[in-house]
């Protein structure tokens with residue numbers, strides 16, 4: 001029987017073909033209790049229940065808008081209540097996966113789009129981390145993994161993703177600065193920068209574009225969500241104890257440095 005020691009909180013984890021759902025399933029498979037936080041509360045709860053049943057781990061799901069401080073506080077309070085009641089073990093890992101893209105050429109972007117993309121990808125990472133970090137510090141152990149993107153390192157390329165690339169670059173600075181600040185707390189903070197991953201966020205591309213993207217990748221193909229999830233759960237493990245402030249490039253070899 002699996003020994004449940006810690007809870008992993010995953011934002012943006014209800015999208016059927018998404019990275020977050022695969023990450024949540026992988027945490028559960030590795031014996032973590034899981035909390036799914038996403039925009040649709042009912043879907044979050046249903047997804048959590050399915051994962052809980054399949055992997056025989058405690059699992060809860062709640063509504064969250066990561067860009068809204070009150071919504072983040074409400075979700076954190078709901079999780080805290082389950083921890084206090086003994087239904088969930090203490091939160092040990094936070095995977096900030098929720099994100100939106102901005103497939104618009106720069107001069108067609110609006111301030112509204114810029115603000116929204118920054119709010120979800122960058123401010124969301126800030127707000128959710130700030131909400132769950134005190135508990136980790138109190139326990140003297142924690143793993144925070146932030147979702148950036150190859151777009152932060154080399155621009156969004158074909159998608160004209162200036163706001164997206166900017167927000168994902170903010171996530172890298174956030175990760176490094178917070179990792180330094182938390183050095184002696186037992187909490188590590190790392191980021192991942194996937195290249196193209198086969199999920200719904202990339203709907204709207206064409207087969208020709210997909211072929212061109214694949215040609216640009218030394219491994220000759222996009223990543224599976226499972227390949228991204230494997231890195232995120234590793235960064236959340238005991239074994240990743242000497243990694244903090246790092247960025248793991250999951251890009252099939254298409255490095256920029």
Ligand SMILES: NC(=O)c1ccc[n+]([C@@H]2O[C@H](COP(=O)([O-])OP(=O)(O)OC[C@H]3O[C@@H](n4cnc5c(N)ncnc54)[C@H](O)[C@@H]3O)[C@@H](O)[C@H]2O)c1
Pocket residue numbers: 011012013014015016017018019020037038039064065066067097098099100101120124147148149150193194195196197198199200201202
């Ligand atoms: N797919 C790729 O090629 C790729 C590459 C690099 C990075 N990423 C990043 O990985 C993450 C997951 O992307 P995906 O491809 O699985 O996309 P996806 O659209 O399938 O999933 C995104 C999830 O985030 C949730 N979400 C959006 N806004 C939210 C908000 N305000 N509050 C809470 N949840 C919110 C959505 O409901 C959805 O479940 C994103 O941060 C994305 O930028 C994706």
